[in-house]
Amino acid sequence: MTSAGFLYSKGIVFSPADTPPISTFLESNPGAYTTTRTHNNSASLLFWDRHLQRLSNSVKILLTSNPQFLFKSLNSTINPLLTPPPPSDPVWESTIKSLVNESVNKVLPVALRETRNEGEELAVTALVTGNTEKLGEVKRNVFEALDVHVHVGSHVPHVFGVKGYGARVAVVGPGRNIAEAKYSDWVRLRKSLEKLRPPLVTELLLSNDGDRILEGCVTNFFVVCRKDNRNEKYLGGNENTLPYEVQTAPIGDGVLPGVIRQLVIEVCLSKGILFREVAPSWSEHEFWQEAFITSKPFVFYTFSLLLASIAFDQNSSNVINT
Template sequence: MPVALVAETRDVAAAVAHAHVPSVVTLDNGQCSVRSFLQARPSGVYTCARAKTRTVGLGPLDHLSKVIVDWPFHVHRLKTSLELKLHNAKYDTSKLSRFQMATERLVTAVLKQWQATTTTETMDGMLSVLWYPLPESTNSGYGLAVHLCSMPQVQSTTSTLLVYGEGRENARCKHSKWIDDRVPLERHRAHVAEKRLGPIDEILLRRAGRDGDQLLLEGLVTNFFVVCEDRVYTADEGVLEGSVRKLVLDACRELSILVVLEPPKLSERTLWQAAFITSVVRVVMSVTRLVWEEEINGHEVMQEWSIPSDTCDLVQRIRDHVSMHCMCLE
């Protein structure tokens, strides 16, 4: 079974033509991870999606939405991220259309190759698409690359979060530069984990609120939610709108669960009924503990708080709805 497949082109016009589809390359070395794939190329806008790689009979391009969970969301994310990176300048519509078509050709080629060479019946795939700027000497402006590997397996059903780091600028833009920017935060997470002799699964970014309160925004690669008084709270401004975040909000609407688009406040943690994070890999994962540092008498003191385990069963209802109604494609 291939560890990862990659297709790439710097000639979008040629990729759009039926006669030319770039070769699909198999990776079976240290460059097979999504992180290595992105860091090996110029920084650009990207998206990661869950692919139901064992779907039988991959059809035409307009059938990708039956193979990739919420494919239209990911196409829209690429386009809007590119415009945000260009400081809200509208990228040429005709170029975007060609870029989307070229992307779908490469994605289709990679998925077909994966289905032809993979024997695993149940494993979902992790599909990543990168649009990156080319040197100024080229005419096409942007290159594109597609990467597909097996979906990473989650080793735990709950998580511990470290509240640390300020919210990022231009958070709505999903850009691979964030992988390098977050390295100092990841090092601090490792340091705290070693200090407390226990794992830290994710960092929770925050910003200062009134009266010194901490407003909890998002994880490095996740969105963050809190259940309080049978309502779901999650930040709306200053966060990346993740694809599973959208599925959760859709589930809440269909389940008649009230959503408050405001960042949860650390000071109100005693009122929380539950908390969870979302991502393409984790889907919906409960948060059972928060860790943060406070300055007390001139010293940094580690604080921890245990979060109830979904006593109202609301998180499980959302998780089941996302899994049953949104993750299972025809």
């Protein structure tokens, strides 16, 4: 994706000259966000319904656990209308989806018409942020205090299955707070981990103990592992006949419920492939047959290199070099 693009914000479509890179925009604005890309020569947005569902859930989680990640400069006095809706609220979900779709439809046609080359796909990021200035004016519900921003930029799909395109990863730091939500503050917070990036590494993995791998900074992490002899609970397949299982850390351990993560789980279940939600252990990596990461908008990468280059001080959350 190129650094420039189009931005829809507060009712205005900004031209490429006035649109910051997506990383800069996310670092500067709090909120929950999701990123996808166009598909099939920009005919559709890839897995868009799933992205909208995850975005709706992320906004709800931030309202519940840390509204400061949603509203900039929020003081300790919380407007009672910011009380999040019940876990399953169709009105909440449909309203968030409607607000986001309305904003996307303001800017995506402009980007398609003015900047896209034939065959080029576009990366689309939707950010739902709280408007602190509107909090005092909210009379009915929290939707009145939410703004939606949409950033559209160029995206060139990566080539898979070619030597040299595998991901290079390293374990470098502890897991995220409020990991089940995707929020823009993480773009800023992960910069401290970027300073630990070894040469040639393309993704940084997170672990709270230096052994059990949770996820990547921007990806979910999976391994295909030879089964052990423990009596474990499997999803799908027949544990008596299949020699391998797919493993990834459970959401409860502190990982993002990625869109492609869920698709991998669904494929495993539909194909009878053993799947176990358990954090892959580096101490058992000799049993790994394969490892891969999944992300939007790149779908997935297999590994060409895995480094265990950072260990953790067991008595603190700091990372130390080994």
